[in-house]
Amino acid sequence: MALSYKARRRWSLIILLVGLPIYVVSAISLIAVFERPSILLELFIYVALGVLWALPFKFIFKGVGQADPSENSE
Numbered sequence: 477m478a479l480s481y482k483a484r485r486r487w488s489l490i491i492l493l494v495g496l497p498i499y500v501v502s503a504i505s506l507i508a509v510f511e512r513p514s515i516l517l518e519l520f521i522y523v524a525l526g527v528l529w530a531l532p533f534k535f536i537f538k539g540v541g542q543a544d545p546s547e548n549s550e
Contacts, residue, residue: 479536480546481540481546482544484536485540487536488533488536488537488540491533496529507521
């Protein structure tokens, strides 16, 4: 069952305001467990983790910034 536009907007807000900070803290904590790598490797790890967090939620974020398709804009 597909989520409605309003449900996708609500879930995207929850993900961005609650889930993303939790993900950032956990990614930093994971890197801190190991010895600090070189700056380029550390940058690559953070960029990769920054892209990976959004992949499971792609269907939720898709089209959220656009107008509600169910509203008639006549």
